[in-house]
Amino acid sequence: MSEPQSALLLRKQLAELNKNPVEGFSAGLIDDNDIYRWEVLIIGPPDTLYEGGFFKCHLYFPKEYPLRPPKMKFVTEIWHPNIDKNGDVCISILHEPGDDKFGYEKASERWLPVHTVETILISVISMLADPNDESPANVDAAKEWRESYTEFKKKVARCVRKSQEEC
Amino acid sequence: MGNCLKRSTTDDISLLRGNDSVRESSSDQLSPPNYQEALPAQQAILPVYHPSPSVTRSVAQLTEEEQVKIAKRIGLIQHLPTGTYDGCKKTRECVICMGEFMVGDALRYLPCMHTYHMKCIDDWLMRSLTCPSCMEPVDAALLTSYETN
Numbered sequence: 246m247s248e249p250q251s252a253l254l255l256r257k258q259l260a261e262l263n264k265n266p267v268e269g270f271s272a273g274l275i276d277d278n279d280i281y282r283w284e285v286l287i288i289g290p291p292d293t294l295y296e297g298g299f300f301k302c303h304l305y306f307p308k309e310y311p312l313r314p315p316k317m318k319f320v321t322e323i324w325h326p327n328i329d330k331n332g333d334v335c336i337s338i339l340h341e342p343g344d345d346k347f348g349y350e351k352a353s354e355r356w357l358p359v360h361t362v363e364t365i366l367i368s369v370i371s372m373l374a375d376p377n378d379e380s381p382a383n384v385d386a387a388k389e390w391r392e393s394y395t396e397f398k399k400k401v402a403r404c405v406r407k408s409q410e411e412c
Numbered sequence: 413m414g415n416c417l418k419r420s421t422t423d424d425i426s427l428l429r430g431n432d433s434v435r436e437s438s439s440d441q442l443s444p445p446n447y448q449e450a451l452p453a454q455q456a457i458l459p460v461y462h463p464s465p466s467v468t469r470s471v472a473q474l475t476e477e478e479q480v481k482i483a484k485r486i487g488l489i490q491h492l493p494t495g496t497y498d499g500c501k502k503t504r505e506c507v508i509c510m511g512e513f514m515v516g517d518a519l520r521y522l523p524c525m526h527t528y529h530m531k532c533i534d535d536w537l538m539r540s541l542t543c544p545s546c547m548e549p550v551d552a553a554l555l556t557s558y559e560t561n
Contacts, residue, residue, distance in 0.1 A: 250509060257510055312535055313465070337502060341465040342540045356465075357544045358536050359507045 251310040255280045270366045274408035279341040281306045284320075285366060289405060293374045294398055295323075298405035302369075303335075304362065311358035314339045317369065320333050321408045324400040326376040335382035338368050475551040482538075488551055489537050493521045494530055507545060508532035522551035 260278070262272045275282040282305055282306065289298035300323055306315040317339060319332035327335050337354040381387030389397040458470040463478040474482065505512050506529040513519065515552040518530040526545045533544075540551045 254509055312539060342542070357542075357547070358532075359544045361510075 249308060251306065251308055252280050254311060255283075255306060255362075259283075262362065267363055267366070269370050272362055272366075275303060281308070281310075283315075283362065285362070287370060287373075288364070289351070289408075290370050290374050294401040295373050295405060298323075298408040300408055301411075302332075304365070311360065314341060314356040314360070315365070317365070321404075321411060323404050323408075324383070324386050324397070325373065326378065326381045326383055326390050327372055328386075329382040333382065334369060334372075336368060336372055336377075337381060338365065425520065462539045485538060485541065486552060488541065489534060491554060492550070495519050503527045506532050508536065509539075521558070522548075522550055524548040524550075 259272070259274070270285050270287045272283060272285045274280065275284045282303065285302045285304060287300040287302060289295035289300065299321070301320040303318045303320055304315045305318075307313045317334040317336075319328055319334065321332075323332065329335060338356060338360060340355055342355045376387070376390060378387060378391065386400075387396065389400070419516060458472060460466055460468050460470050460480050461478070463474065463481055469478070495518075497515055497517040497519055499515045503513070503526075506527075508528055509532050511529070513529070519527050520530040521527050522533070522543045524543045526543050526547050528544075536544060537550065542548065543550060555559050
């Protein structure tokens with residue numbers, strides 16, 4: 246049988262990202278033989294607390310991509326309200342539309358089949374700059390971000406330093 | 413119509429009997445399985461549906477409510493206009509598969525005027541009735557277009 250459409254689509258994106266890299270991250274595969282598992286290095290966005298850091302992430306695509314979203318995980322330790330302590334990213338565009346009556350509740354914020362590695366990474370990078378306080382995945386980080394920003398900054402700075410050493 | 417799942421065993425006999433069953437045993441019976449009469453053991457080849465985007469169920473496992481929901485959805489999708497790419501349209505690419513439209517490709521047009529490969533968009537609409545490009549709910553837009561026409 247020929248390769249599934251999801252694999253072709255991911256291969257196309259990988260080739261495109263290799264040819265025309267996008268500022269802010271670099272993308273590749275964890276294992277060259279598995280197009281469904283990507284490794285991405287995010288460069289801490291300038292003018293944010295994460296500036297100077299290098300954060301390694303993994304993206305796991307389902308066979309049904311692009312009908313279903315990938316899962317994303319930070320491998321490098323990071324302190325952020327929307328990334329849980331295991332590194333799992335909690336961002337609305339990676340969530341499928343809920344089982345609401347009509348199937349399009351807040352559709353604009355949910356997963357759509359037009360999302361690519363590039364659009365996902367752009368959202369995640371913007372999330373680093375601008376955490377979403379409403380749906381924290383790391384409650385302690387969210388609380389700190391709101392109530393004791395100095396402590397929050399210190400923890401982030403520690404992660405940034407650690408990420409530089411690991412790199 | 414006959415149950416194609418039994419075909420392999422009844423084939424020869426029906427041929428011997430001649431007349432009425434000849435058409436039934438023709439080779440095109442290999443295509444879609446007969447849903448209603450399929451046995452649980454055959455579930456692997458049953459089509460699957462998505463009552464909501466993250467839920468995947470074989471047709472035999474759907475609740476009555478889900479069957480109605482999916483039937484309505486199929487009905488709605490079938491009301492959306494389709495066409496064939498003739499090479500001279502404004503849109504040249506299907507943003508779902510990131511593939512260029514080739515002359516002869518089956519396309520589907522959504523009420524918001526966004527165009528996709530029929531195969532690509534139908535798979536998505538069966539999960540969520542929204543346009544992937546502009547997020548417009550397809551069912552509401554379809555009803556509006558009926559009212560204005």
